Amino acid sequence: MAISVxxxxxxxxxxxxxxxxxxxxxxxxxxxxxxxxxxxxxxNRLAMIGLVLIVLIVLAAVFADFLTTGQPGKVNTxxxxxxxxxxxxxxxxxxxxxxLYTDVLYGARVSLRIGLFAGLIAASIGIVVGAISAFYGRWxxxxxxxxxxxxxxxxxxxxxxxxxxxxxxxxxxxILVLGLLGWMAIARVLRASILQVKETEYVExxxxxxxxxxxxxxxxxLPNTIQPVIVYTTLFIGAAVLSEAAxxxxxxxxxxxxxxxxxxxxxGRRSLAxxxxxxxxxxxxxxxxxxxxxxxxxxxxDALDPKLK
Amino acid sequence: MTGYVxxxxxxxxPVVWGALTILFILFFIVPGDPVxxxxxxxxxxxxxxxxxxxxxxxxxNDPILVQYADFWKRTLTGDxxxxxxxxxxxxxxxxxxxxxxxxxxxxxxxxxTTIGISAGVLSAIRRYSFADGLTTVLTAxxxxxxxxxxxxxxxxxxxxxxxxxxxxxxxRLPVQGTPEDWHFFLFPSDxxxxxxxxxVLASVGTALVARxxxxxxxxxxxxxxxxxxxxxxxxxxxxxxxxxxRNALIPVVTLIGLDLANLIGxxxxxxxxxxxxxxxxxxxxxxxxxxxPVVLGLTLVLVVAYVLINLLVDLSYGFFDPRVRIGKxxx
Numbered sequence: 001m002a003i004s005v006x007x008x009x010x011x012x013x014x015x016x017x018x019x020x021x022x023x024x025x026x027x028x029x030x031x032x033x034x035x036x037x038x039x040x041x042x043x044n045r046l047a048m049i050g051l052v053l054i055v056l057i058v059l060a061a062v063f064a065d066f067l068t069t070g071q072p073g074k075v076n077t078x079x080x081x082x083x084x085x086x087x088x089x090x091x092x093x094x095x096x097x098x099x100l101y102t103d104v105l106y107g108a109r110v111s112l113r114i115g116l117f118a119g120l121i122a123a124s125i126g127i128v129v130g131a132i133s134a135f136y137g138r139w140x141x142x143x144x145x146x147x148x149x150x151x152x153x154x155x156x157x158x159x160x161x162x163x164x165x166x167x168x169x170x171x172x173x174x175i176l177v178l179g180l181l182g183w184m185a186i187a188r189v190l191r192a193s194i195l196q197v198k199e200t201e202y203v204e205x206x207x208x209x210x211x212x213x214x215x216x217x218x219x220x221x222l223p224n225t226i227q228p229v230i231v232y233t234t235l236f237i238g239a240a241v242l243s244e245a246a247x248x249x250x251x252x253x254x255x256x257x258x259x260x261x262x263x264x265x266x267x268g269r270r271s272l273a274x275x276x277x278x279x280x281x282x283x284x285x286x287x288x289x290x291x292x293x294x295x296x297x298x299x300x301x302d303a304l305d306p307k308l309k
Numbered sequence: 310m311t312g313y314v315x316x317x318x319x320x321x322x323p324v325v326w327g328a329l330t331i332l333f334i335l336f337f338i339v340p341g342d343p344v345x346x347x348x349x350x351x352x353x354x355x356x357x358x359x360x361x362x363x364x365x366x367x368x369x370n371d372p373i374l375v376q377y378a379d380f381w382k383r384t385l386t387g388d389x390x391x392x393x394x395x396x397x398x399x400x401x402x403x404x405x406x407x408x409x410x411x412x413x414x415x416x417x418x419x420x421x422t423t424i425g426i427s428a429g430v431l432s433a434i435r436r437y438s439f440a441d442g443l444t445t446v447l448t449a450x451x452x453x454x455x456x457x458x459x460x461x462x463x464x465x466x467x468x469x470x471x472x473x474x475x476x477x478x479x480x481r482l483p484v485q486g487t488p489e490d491w492h493f494f495l496f497p498s499d500x501x502x503x504x505x506x507x508x509v510l511a512s513v514g515t516a517l518v519a520r521x522x523x524x525x526x527x528x529x530x531x532x533x534x535x536x537x538x539x540x541x542x543x544x545x546x547x548x549x550x551x552x553x554x555r556n557a558l559i560p561v562v563t564l565i566g567l568d569l570a571n572l573i574g575x576x577x578x579x580x581x582x583x584x585x586x587x588x589x590x591x592x593x594x595x596x597x598x599x600x601x602p603v604v605l606g607l608t609l610v611l612v613v614a615y616v617l618i619n620l621l622v623d624l625s626y627g628f629f630d631p632r633v634r635i636g637k638x639x640x
Binding site for chain 1: 320323324325327328331332335336449450452453454455456457458461462465469567570571573574577578581592593596597599604608611612615616
């Protein structure tokens with residue numbers, strides 16, 4: 001029975017880092033550790049639902065050209081304010097006549113790009129910084145950790161606003177800003193778990209056998225510490241997609257004509273009283289993606305955590 | 310313990326210094342001309358004499374390092390500077406907006422803790438019940454909808470719609486504005502203004518707290534000390550509250566402390582949606598106006614508050630978990 005354990009890595013990281021004792025998969029030696037993870041993941045119904053939803057969204061984004069003949073972000077004032085299920089516009093149109101069905105499909109591309117690339121940037125920086133901090137220790141570690149403290153103490157939305165007013169809004173800026181401001185938690189989680197694994201017997205054994213540093217890091221330490229990073233990054237992707245909406249609401253997110261789900265939600269709020277579908281259509285798409293990311297993240301955490309086997 | 314507190318307090322200094330330095334640099338490279346902002350000429354050319362006078366007064370022509378030094382010199386003497394846009398002292402703006410934000414935040418945290426923890430405990434001890442399912446669905450929803458959407462839906466459902474339907478006065482809530490009169494700082498004479506912003510601001514945090522409480526409650530329920538407590542013959546109520554909850558709350562308290570940064574972010578949005586005269590709304594408008602002194606001054610307060618509250622959170626572990634009562638080293 002898969003127990004849903006949300007925010008577990010969060011908890012551990014916050015109380016000063018005691019991630020679950022990584023079991024030595026090599027010694028326990030299941031036939032294939034990867035297959036094992038997948039088997040456990042598969043048993044988690046919510047996680048599978050999330051995965052299916054994400055796959056569907058990705059397919060919609062990839063095949064948007066085939067699923068609609070409309071052009072994304074195309075203004076057509078003759079067709080403005082069409083309601084749901086109106087002829088030619090299954091999901092209606094917005095205030096200036098953009099077809100919501102088309103925009104939601106193409107918006108999936110933008111929202112996924114924002115989530116994935118911001119996640120990629122955050123994870124890369126987080127892994128490098130966290131690893132350096134944990135391996136080198138001493139003053140390097142403490143100055144890096146102080147720096148993350150500084151960034152964490154600043155509300156991200158505030159720096160994002162400031163940066164975006166400097167470099168100008170747009171999809172690329174949103175990705176950069178979210179990625180550059182999202183790595184701190186990942187770095188801390190990784191650092192905490194490396195510090196633990198460093199002290200384990202199997203690392204000591206590898207060292208005693210005269211394994212070079214590189215081998216110890218890549219063969220023994222990273223495979224056993226990367227799990228919380230994967231989980232965290234999945235959850236961060238959902239959060240990044242949501243943040244795009246917040247930035248768009250403040251007017252510094254993705255800019256038209258590019259459709260992004262958060263941007264569409266932010267636009268739809270103006271018509272909430274008379275044409276609620278303009279808000280709800282993109283908002284539901286956005287919520288499904290965010291929820292799916294959370295489900296998959298939780299599922300991965302349970303599947304990667306051998307303690308719950 | 311005292312040594313630990315002092316060490317932690319000293320660590321506040323580099324964090325505040327670093328945070329403000331980052332913001333200072335950001336604002337120094339922000340395009341846009343504070344002089345035009347001050348002379349109030351949107352688009353029109355500012356007379357050269359006026360420009361020089363203003364630049365002289367605010368030291369805008371000095372090299373960045375001199376401006377930076379000046380900034381700290383006056384900040385450390387308690388002078389937060391003057392707003393470029395309104396020419397009012399930042400401390401005045403702070404005095405107006407800080408209490409309003411603090412009130413909203415205190416109420417939001419109050420809701421987060423009371424409702425969040427109760428919902429989490431309930432769904433943990435009645436696992437897989439209807440209440441548990443409802444909590445799971447609601448927390449998933451609250452965590453996946455942008456805050457401003459919640460705000461607008463709340464305004465629509467509790468303000469605009471009842472108004473259109475001509476419902477009686479008590480059944481509709483105002484959708485904008487800040488209460489003017491407060492009793493004992495926290496209790497507005499007109500509650501109806503506080504209700505929606507408070508609930509919307511608390512929504513995400515409440516969801517997180519509920520989820521976290523449920524998880525940790527389930528985790529501690531398997532602990533040996535819970536079995537011991539039951540074996541001692543304590544009442545179930547005592548077992549859950551004194552032995553279970555108290556241990557389960559440690560990560561929850563940490564979450565609340567760290568979630569403060571998110572709370573501040575959400576406050577910027579919530580205050581903008583509800584036109585609440587607080588620091589969040591002020592910071593958002595000031596960033597757009599490139600009003601650096603206001604942004605820096607208000608952020609200083611936010612950063613200090615954030616760091617100090619997290620210090621309090623760390624110290625509170627001792628209350629919840631006696632094992633860490635002797636100054637725990639935390640990186």
